[in-house]
Structure formats: structure tokens, C-alpha cells
Amino acid sequence: MVCLIFWLIFSIMGVNLLAGKFYSCKWDNGTIVVAEWTGIYTRDNCSAHNLTWSAPSITFDNALVGYLALLQVATFKGWVPIMTNAIDAVDVDMQPRREHNVLMYLYFVIFILFGSFFTLNLFIGVIIENFNSQKKKIRVNFVMFSQY
Ligand SMILES: *[C@@H]1O[C@H](CO)[C@@H](O)[C@H](O)[C@H]1NC(C)=O
Ligand SMILES: *[C@@H]1O[C@H](CO)[C@@H](O)[C@H](O)[C@H]1NC(C)=O
Ligand SMILES: *[C@@H]1O[C@H](CO)[C@@H](O)[C@H](O)[C@H]1NC(C)=O
DSSP: HHHHHHHHHHHHHHHHHHTTOOOOOEOOTOOOHHHHOOOOOOOHHHTTTEEEEESSSSOOHHHHHHHHHHHHHHHSSHHHHHHHHHHHOOOTBBBBOOTTTTTTHHHHIIIIIIIIIIIIHHHHHHHHHHHHHHHHHHHHHHHHHHHH
16 A cells, blocks of 8 residues: 555656656657657648657556556666656657656666665565565464474
8 A cells, every 4th residue: 555655655756747648649650759850840840741640658658557567667667768758758748759758767766776676675574574474474384283
């Protein structure tokens, strides 16, 4: 429960900072249009050039998909594109720009330190603690019964 609530805080923070900002204008081959080279800075610019405006599959648009994104970050599976998207994000309906939002690195570093290492250690610690107390109980029973 503590782990889930801790993650909920980060998920909601991610939604506040990044909701709707992962959308970008893409060429037909799927590569993201570079704003500085083409002058395509907004969603309207994108549709004026008949290009597609779309989001990647993992976003922070609501707290539920935020959990999925955090799960990917915590397990280090495909987390680099998520972090890159967050750092390039400019605003809702704005084309991302490289390293626009460098402070977002802090969000990921803090999440990995506290949300990933800390909560996983907490989780594993509780399991080991339980195991040890069960073991002690079994040993006490054994000693009691073996005396009679
Ligand atoms: C995709 O298309 C654009 C424009 O036609 C081109 O500049 C870019 O190099 C292409 N990217 C890839 C990976 O083929
Ligand atoms: C993008 O939109 C702005 C404002 O509507 C316009 O001034 C600019 O010329 C557009 N750029 C391109 C490349 O269409
Ligand atoms: C976009 O598509 C419309 C309809 O298919 C066409 O009339 C228009 O010329 C296209 N614009 C550009 C910039 O290719």
C-alpha cells in the first residue's frame, strides 16, 4: 500500500507536468519533425503541412497510464524514450524540442532513487522480516514439543 501511494504521488505529479505534451508532428515514415529545421512549432502548423500529429503509446495523459510509464521506468524496460519525450516536451499542442525541459531529469532521478530503489527495498524487507518471524515461531514450537 505504501508503495502504491508513493507511486500515485509521482504519477499525479507526472500528469500535472506532462499531460498532453508527448504529442508530436511526424513525417510519414514516423520520425519526429525537427521544429527548428522546418518551422513546424504547433499542432496547426502540422496539419497545415498534412503531417500526422500523434502520441507514443506510453504517455502521462492520466494517472493510470502514468502508472504504466512509471512501471517501465522502475523496471528499466524501455524507459529511455519515455525520459527523452519528457525532456523534449514543450507544451500542449506544441512540437517537442530537444532538451527543452532539462529539469525533468530530476523527476526521473528522484523517482528511481525513492520510488524504485526505496519502495522495492521496503517491499523485500517486509517479506524477509515476515519470513524470519515465521521461522522463529516454528523453532519455538519445535523446542516446546521436543521436550515432551
Ligand atoms: C523520414 O522522412 C523525412 C522527410 O521525407 C526525412 O527527412 C527523414 O530522413 C526520414 N527518416 C528516415 C529514418 O527515413
Ligand atoms: C506556423 O504557424 C504560425 C502561426 O500560425 C505561422 O506564423 C507560421 O508561418 C507557421 N509555420 C509554418 C512553417 O507553416
Ligand atoms: C494537404 O491535403 C489537401 C487535401 O488532400 C491538399 O489540398 C493540400 O494541397 C495539401 N497541402 C499540402 C501542404 O500538401
